Amino acid sequence: MSTTTGLITIRRALVSVSDKAYLEDLGRALVSAGAEILATGRTAAALKRAGIAYTPVDQFTGNPEAFDGRMKTISFRLESAILYDRASSKHVEEARRLEIPPIDCVVCNFYPFEEALEKLSAENPGGQAGASLAGQIRDQLVDQVDIGGPTMVRAAAKNFAGVLVLTDPADYPGVIAELRQKSGSVSYETRRKMMLKAFERVLDYDRAIYEGFARQPLRYGENPHQRAYFIPSSGAGGFDWDLAALSYNNILDANAAFGAVCDARETLAHDMRERHHVAGAARGACAIVKHNNPCGLATGATIAEAFDRAWAGDPVSSFGAVVALSAPLTSECARLFKKKFIEVLIAPGFEEGVLEELKSSKSKLRIVRAPVGANESFIRTAVRGGTLAQQPDGCMHDELQSATAIAFPKNLHAVARFGIIAAKWIKSNAVAIVRESAGGGFQLVGMGSGQPNRVDAIRRLAIPKAREALARDLREREALACDLSECVLVSDGFFPFADSIEAAAESGIKFVVQPGGSVRDAEVIAACDRLGVAMALTGKRHFRH
Numbered sequence: 001m002s003t004t005t006g007l008i009t010i011r012r013a014l015v016s017v018s019d020k021a022y023l024e025d026l027g028r029a030l031v032s033a034g035a036e037i038l039a040t041g042r043t044a045a046a047l048k049r050a051g052i053a054y055t056p057v058d059q060f061t062g063n064p065e066a067f068d069g070r071m072k073t074i075s076f077r078l079e080s081a082i083l084y085d086r087a088s089s090k091h092v093e094e095a096r097r098l099e100i101p102p103i104d105c106v107v108c109n110f111y112p113f114e115e116a117l118e119k120l121s122a123e124n125p126g127g128q129a130g131a132s133l134a135g136q137i138r139d140q141l142v143d144q145v146d147i148g149g150p151t152m153v154r155a156a157a158k159n160f161a162g163v164l165v166l167t168d169p170a171d172y173p174g175v176i177a178e179l180r181q182k183s184g185s186v187s188y189e190t191r192r193k194m195m196l197k198a199f200e201r202v203l204d205y206d207r208a209i210y211e212g213f214a215r216q217p218l219r220y221g222e223n224p225h226q227r228a229y230f231i232p233s234s235g236a237g238g239f240d241w242d243l244a245a246l247s248y249n250n251i252l253d254a255n256a257a258f259g260a261v262c263d264a265r266e267t268l269a270h271d272m273r274e275r276h277h278v279a280g281a282a283r284g285a286c287a288i289v290k291h292n293n294p295c296g297l298a299t300g301a302t303i304a305e306a307f308d309r310a311w312a313g314d315p316v317s318s319f320g321a322v323v324a325l326s327a328p329l330t331s332e333c334a335r336l337f338k339k340k341f342i343e344v345l346i347a348p349g350f351e352e353g354v355l356e357e358l359k360s361s362k363s364k365l366r367i368v369r370a371p372v373g374a375n376e377s378f379i380r381t382a383v384r385g386g387t388l389a390q391q392p393d394g395c396m397h398d399e400l401q402s403a404t405a406i407a408f409p410k411n412l413h414a415v416a417r418f419g420i421i422a423a424k425w426i427k428s429n430a431v432a433i434v435r436e437s438a439g440g441g442f443q444l445v446g447m448g449s450g451q452p453n454r455v456d457a458i459r460r461l462a463i464p465k466a467r468e469a470l471a472r473d474l475r476e477r478e479a480l481a482c483d484l485s486e487c488v489l490v491s492d493g494f495f496p497f498a499d500s501i502e503a504a505a506e507s508g509i510k511f512v513v514q515p516g517g518s519v520r521d522a523e524v525i526a527a528c529d530r531l532g533v534a535m536a537l538t539g540k541r542h543f544r545h
Helices: 023-032 041-049 057-061 076-083 089-097 113-123 131-144 148-158 169-181 188-214 248-274 303-313 331-335 354-361 410-425 454-474 499-506 521-531
Strands: 012-017 036-039 105-109 164-166 284-290 293-300 321-325 342-347 366-369 379-383 386-390 431-436 442-448 488-491 511-514 534-537
Touching: 012 023, 012 041, 012 076, 012 148, 023 036, 023 041, 023 169, 036 041, 036 057, 057 076, 076 148, 105 148, 113 131, 113 188, 148 164, 148 188, 164 169, 164 188, 169 188, 248 284, 248 293, 248 321, 248 342, 248 410, 284 303, 293 303, 293 410, 303 321, 303 331, 303 442, 303 454, 331 354, 354 366, 410 431, 410 442, 410 488, 410 511, 431 454, 442 454, 454 488, 454 499, 499 521, 521 534
Parallel strands: 012 036, 012 105, 105 164, 321 342, 342 366, 488 511, 511 534
Antiparallel strands: 284 293, 284 321, 293 442, 379 386, 431 442, 431 488
């Protein structure tokens, strides 16, 4: 029964629990409040031992428990008693005609699937799913998949306007106190809170089941003492992971490398359209990632040229990195690998015979075939107490608005967009220094990542790296003498002070791109005008924490 205050009175409660904590306390409180308890198998036995009155659920449903307990609660009468809308006169009349009395409270926690899975994992610390473990999964895990419990809980949670659902014994004491205080009734606020908790529990339970059966062991996690698994998604975009050979970190780096090269390919295609496919336009892209940051990113007329330029951007950091290509690996490109140590290679395909050649010359190289796939609709990251979810950072063709007395040159828009992509994939605070290569194509020559302040990312990291890269290219001995005046510096976030511009100008940087949006934008623009720097604003930041 419902009142205008949002209270409902518990007249009938269905109780079916694997975890019997606080069960006797809740059972006595329900009976004391005048509620009838419907109970299943072992729950009924526990109530009986405690001397608490109950009605076996099969008397309510008219159906026997069958198939070793696989069928207990699923029935038209039981689910209807939970689901029908108490506020609908049509529903109430239909329930009366069908002789279905309402169930006002569902108390249920599920078969302990997670505990069974953890036990199997502990017994198989190497994570190898051999024949023995497969047999255990079949015999133990399958029997721990609850069907009736989640069905009842979902029904009660959907109908929380008229039904209380309890899935966690930790919530029983609070509900018991409320039943006593409100003469056997519970508030709308309590029902809503328990509804959210119920749907969360169903979500976690279903995820645990999927991951328990689908997960595949990795060599190790971020560190060798950490166990790790890969859980495939149906929207994985065709990645052909060699999981037996890959670690957690390998996959993280591979994911970043492939994301960066896909974005670079989009800019490459945009640039070709802008240039109307003129001779020298870039046709290949390569990303080189180390510790989840691109230390090399470039485009070129061929995939070999793109790789050569990407590696030249920072050959020291590229040692032992993950390499991603935007086009099939050619023999020409593969020959460039000979004296280079690469952990993982990702490509959408391979020229005939090149795979066999690689496997014979680089037996430890792990190879991933990764055709382009659709981005996930949301990216999820587990944190303490919950999960963060966000859309992928797309829409990379940012508009460039010149903000300084010296106009940002139109002929640098393409390289600036390439720099925006490079900065997007560098951990913030991120700075990318990029240039257009002779003969077409773009190259990341310097990057600063993961610093608490942006000026350090520029002065201590990006600028020295850029000078070193240009010195190698020009075969110069003195990196400090290298001219950065043709490079573009791109920041993933706004400059809060003019000090970053001053550091860039001191090194010879003449062109800067940033989102803008600081309360000191005017001060930063004034510094550019004073120092002869052309700056463009995009109005859009691309943080990657």
